[in-house]
Amino acid sequence: MIETQLLSGTVVAAAVKEEVAAxxxxxxxxxxxxxxxxxxxxxxxxxxxxxxxxxxxAENLGIKSIHHQLPADTxxxxxxxxxxxLNEDPAVNGILVQLPLPAGLDGERTVNLIDPxxxxxxxxxxxxxxxxxxxxxxxxxxxxxxxRILEHYGIEVTGRHAVVIGRSFLVGRPLAxxxxxxxVDATVTMAHSRTPNLAxxxxxxDIVVAAVGVPKLVGPDFVKPGATVIDxxxxxxxxxxxxxxxxxxxxxxxxxxxxxxxxxxxxxVAMLMHNTVTAAEAACSRGNRPSSPxxxxx
Amino acid sequence: MIETQLLSGTVVAAAVKEEVAAxxxxxxxxxxxxxxxxxxxxxxxxxxxxxxxxxxxAENLGIKSIHHQLPADTxxxxxxxxxxxLNEDPAVNGILVQLPLPAGLDGERTVNLIDPxxxxxxxxxxxxxxxxxxxxxxxxxxxxxxxRILEHYGIEVTGRHAVVIGRSFLVGRPLAxxxxxxxVDATVTMAHSRTPNLAxxxxxxDIVVAAVGVPKLVGPDFVKPGATVIDxxxxxxxxxxxxxxxxxxxxxxxxxxxxxxxxxxxxxVAMLMHNTVTAAEAACSRGNRPSSPxxxxx
Numbered sequence: 001m002i003e004t005q006l007l008s009g010t011v012v013a014a015a016v017k018e019e020v021a022a023x024x025x026x027x028x029x030x031x032x033x034x035x036x037x038x039x040x041x042x043x044x045x046x047x048x049x050x051x052x053x054x055x056x057x058a059e060n061l062g063i064k065s066i067h068h069q070l071p072a073d074t075x076x077x078x079x080x081x082x083x084x085x086l087n088e089d090p091a092v093n094g095i096l097v098q099l100p101l102p103a104g105l106d107g108e109r110t111v112n113l114i115d116p117x118x119x120x121x122x123x124x125x126x127x128x129x130x131x132x133x134x135x136x137x138x139x140x141x142x143x144x145x146x147x148r149i150l151e152h153y154g155i156e157v158t159g160r161h162a163v164v165i166g167r168s169f170l171v172g173r174p175l176a177x178x179x180x181x182x183x184v185d186a187t188v189t190m191a192h193s194r195t196p197n198l199a200x201x202x203x204x205x206d207i208v209v210a211a212v213g214v215p216k217l218v219g220p221d222f223v224k225p226g227a228t229v230i231d232x233x234x235x236x237x238x239x240x241x242x243x244x245x246x247x248x249x250x251x252x253x254x255x256x257x258x259x260x261x262x263x264x265x266x267x268x269v270a271m272l273m274h275n276t277v278t279a280a281e282a283a284c285s286r287g288n289r290p291s292s293p294x295x296x297x298x
Numbered sequence: 299m300i301e302t303q304l305l306s307g308t309v310v311a312a313a314v315k316e317e318v319a320a321x322x323x324x325x326x327x328x329x330x331x332x333x334x335x336x337x338x339x340x341x342x343x344x345x346x347x348x349x350x351x352x353x354x355x356a357e358n359l360g361i362k363s364i365h366h367q368l369p370a371d372t373x374x375x376x377x378x379x380x381x382x383x384l385n386e387d388p389a390v391n392g393i394l395v396q397l398p399l400p401a402g403l404d405g406e407r408t409v410n411l412i413d414p415x416x417x418x419x420x421x422x423x424x425x426x427x428x429x430x431x432x433x434x435x436x437x438x439x440x441x442x443x444x445x446r447i448l449e450h451y452g453i454e455v456t457g458r459h460a461v462v463i464g465r466s467f468l469v470g471r472p473l474a475x476x477x478x479x480x481x482v483d484a485t486v487t488m489a490h491s492r493t494p495n496l497a498x499x500x501x502x503x504d505i506v507v508a509a510v511g512v513p514k515l516v517g518p519d520f521v522k523p524g525a526t527v528i529d530x531x532x533x534x535x536x537x538x539x540x541x542x543x544x545x546x547x548x549x550x551x552x553x554x555x556x557x558x559x560x561x562x563x564x565x566x567v568a569m570l571m572h573n574t575v576t577a578a579e580a581a582c583s584r585g586n587r588p589s590s591p592x593x594x595x596x
Contacts (some may be wrong), residue, residue, distance in 0.1 A: 028459070108431075112424075124424075125424040125425075125426075126430065127421075128423075128427030129426035133426065135423075159492065159494050161499075169430050180471065187488065187494075188487065195457075
């Protein structure tokens with residue numbers, strides 16, 4: 001019987017945050033402060049909780065939280081103007097627009113307006129494109145957090161076969177590209193809800209990532225004994241929060257596994273802070289000039 | 299013994315070009331011309347051949363070819379200025395910068411300056427990012443050409459397992475994402491030169507794509523009987539041009555296969571024309587206004 005190792009996102013997120021705090025201190029010694037602008041439109045209670053959590057985490061790490069709370073009836077033009085102002089503001093290193101925006105506002109357009117060098121979420125199309133180009137850029141928080149968990153626990157990725165179930169732009173697709181980068185060198189299968197024989201496909205993997213939003217989809221038939229299981233799912237069910245993997249049923253089968261909660265979840269905010277300080281360091285090397293105005297599709 | 303079907307890129311490219319020519323005529327009826335600007339810096343003989351071929355194809359399809367030939371000692375500032383002028387020019391619907399640029403010029407920077415709505419090659423980071431976002435955009439020519447060959451010959455992709463060998467930003471990575479789009483719904487494995495047991499990985503596929511630059515890598519041990527083989531490789535060897543797949547050895551094993559030459563090769567220029575007329579149609583719907591100036595990373 002295998003003893004399944006617990007991969008604690010809480011532990012890894014704490015390590016990331018400690019590293020971020022040290023980098024903020026190092027920048028402060030060069031008279032450079034770090035600022036994260038959060039934009040919340042309307043009064044969605046869940047969004048308010050998320051933003052409060054991000055602001056509190058930032059402040060705990062010495063990152064200045066610059067919050068903009070706009071009423072639900074804000075026009076797109078007003079949102080656009082705010083983003084363009086934040087793009088130009090040298091005190092702002094990261095910009096986070098809490099999605100979804102209220103009806104009538106265009107979240108995609110708004111994200112596209114963010115200066116890619118201040119794109120704390122790593123979701124601007126041009127930052128996503130860099131994952132294909134294999135060029136450095138700010139990367140999406142959740143998939144980068146998954147890679148960080150694997151790295152922290154010394155789980156070998158190079159030469160291994162990862163199967164990523166789920167093809168969202170938030171997790172599955174960028175994560176597959178992170179596994180595929182040169183130097184990481186995993187072989188990756190992008191699977192999804194329409195993949196035939198999904199269990200058999202997953203069972204070929206050394207690392208199974210479940211990011212598809214189906215409670216307890218990944219059970220013993222999906223996991224080769226000893227394989228690592230990363231559970232990105234967060235599903236609200238009558239039994240409380242459950243992941244996309246069956247945590248109990250996989251004990252003794254998976255070699256290592258993230259729980260839900262306290263698995264991948266805490267990594268998202270930690271990597272947001274990581275992106276913010278990375279952006280601040282890059283701005284510092286550029287001499288804090290904002291990037292140049294160029295034509296881009298709106 | 300299977301009779302291996304020949305997938306002729308020449309035939310499919312001709313069909314694409316015929317469709318493009320008809321769309322150019324339809325735009326002309328609305329008093330809208332279609333223009334493709336080509337930018338060639340220096341005198342690399344191979345680049346000159348490629349550009350001449352693209353210009354000639356454009357003109358054959360009724361697309362106006364607007365060529366800019368610059369000396370090898372052109373400064374980056376002059377290249378930048380030219381791109382920005384072409385971005386603003388309503389007669390230019392597609393912009394193609396022939397890479398590589400001479401030493402001292404930055405190809406990546408130059409491509410990043412192209413208005414994504416005029417990015418005929420589909421290689422601007424923000425167009426690549428749209429493949430992750432699952433949003434419409436101009437897509438890279440060679441991988442889009444591969445999808446078009448499969449479509450033309452009625453080769454089922456939905457629910458099938460594709461293995462893409464090679465992870466370039468030109469072919470492998472964007473092609474994997476095209477297979478992964480909703481509505482296409484293939485399961486895709488991204489393999490590469492460092493994938494262990496590559497032959498066994500490929501043998502699991504219904505569709506094997508070889509885009510890795512290793513002559514005749516994909517032999518009988520890589521191909522499940524009846525699988526489709528798409529050969530994107532073009533390798534100059536003592537035996538002349540050979541692909542990444544062993545065309546002769548796979549006769550009677552592959553269900554269908556592209557040759558080299560006259561396979562994927564002719565699709566690249568055809569899809570460049572396809573992107574150019576698509577961009578012209580989009581500009582026409584936007585009322586031919588150039589896209590708005592916004593800040594983007596240089």
